[in-house]
Amino acid sequence: MSSSTRNRRRSYALTYAGYIVAALIFFVPVLFMLWSAFRSNVDITGSIFNIATPLTLDNFINLFERFDFIYYIRNSFIIAGGSTILGLLFGVPAAYVIARRTIPGIGFSTLLARMAPGVLFVVPFFIMSMKIGATSNDALNFMVLIAAHLIITLPLCIWLLIPFYEEIPKSLEEAALIDGCSPMQRFTQVVLPLVTPGISVAVTLSFIFSWNYFLFALALASSNTMPLPVIAFNFIGQGSSDYGGLMAASTLISLPAIILTIVAQRWLVRGLTGGAVK
Template identity: 55%
Template sequence: MQNKRYYVGAYVQYIILALAFLGPVLWMVSSSFKNNVDITAYPPVILFKPTLNNYLNLFRVYPFGQYILNSFIITGFSTLLGLILGVPAAYAIARFRLNSIALLSLLARMAPGVLFLIPWYIISTSLHISSNDFADYLSLILAHCVITMPLVVWLMISYFESIPIDTEESAVIDGCSRWGLFFRIALPLSLPGLAVSTVLSFIFSWNYFLFALALANNATMPLTVIAFNFIGEGSADWGGLMAASTIISLPALILTIFAQKLLIKGLTAGAIKG
């Protein structure tokens, strides 16, 4: 009887937590299939006739396909650049104990985004970067590296530190160079951490909107900024906003689902030192 009460209490807590975390998401998704009248109705409308007009209007009224492409370009290349710069930096910090550089990267991650936005905006305005689409893409990608690179550095340091130094010393005796140690020994042994860094960098960069809000032009605008267009001064298109928010959430959700095993394995492995 005592065990039964324990399990009942545990499941009740799980249900409460699930409702707290998933309730707003389920409400967003269901509202994306409602008319504005049903969304703003009080008491809330539970049973309603679903409609796809909110999703169809996204592509009829706005060049929504271009906004999706812009988000993938900015997020994809900023994640890739963050990995290219951050992974070797993390290896150097782990092997040569460059704690001051690690601290600087941590401060860059902890600093508010507006601290970097103002200099970027002044540079962009002075060089007229926003008038050139390629330069504007490049500006946004470099700005988003402020998010991705420190994250990669601090996630990968623990993985490289968990690799036994004896393994690398044996490879050096066999004639392996420093770059050979990095590419042939360190990287293959830290693939779970690389997967975690990629997924988290993508999610953080995908959801970030501050840089794009100030630096992007109409042709390079990502999805996160477009969501503001549905809220006006006197009215709001709640159905369109919910549909846009659902689409914005999908890539990160799908990536997390497919990489779930790697994420669990990577986060667990990174906490264990060899």
């Protein structure tokens, strides 16, 4: 066996070992969450690694008996869905202008809002919420929460879509101009179909990040607009904690994001790889 063959096999072995370690890091906590969701609180705290403990649906039953879980799922969909749709509505044309006008500084400045800690925005939004009476008006409260979550979704949409627009040759738009297309027609009929993979990435990541975000909902939501992540926080107390209920709630909270990722997997992989190639 030649030295080059040995080196190649060693390289393959190290690569697959890295894949296995990465899979363990990412999937073991998820599997533990799923397993613990079907175990009693005593079994979780007393025998974490005992696989012989019986499984039960009591955590999920108690979850729906204790909370109106469907109601909080609706609230999460309103907030995450609304902020994702508005983020796309403003971010798709904004990224196009930034890419075509070659002004990356604006794109980076929008990303700064995403990089800043969320606590910087909580106090201004809370004061605004109090001024307009959003704490006692569910519709206004949803609007405030969606506006706050735009800090997450809008910079993400803009930053993700800029590379996709930059890859589109300007000659395509010039050809459409010669054919008599207006600026709006060039954008909607020529450019947008070519950035569909990037839009799918922006939709998926924006929805997941908004769905899982905790701080804005904790500080700004009223009892009628409370989303799921804050409800899961109620299972942790100072004196005792319901770990089984917490794992059951976490499982249900994770399901929409997992389903969305599975459904959009084909476009997601294509978009993540396509936007990285010049």
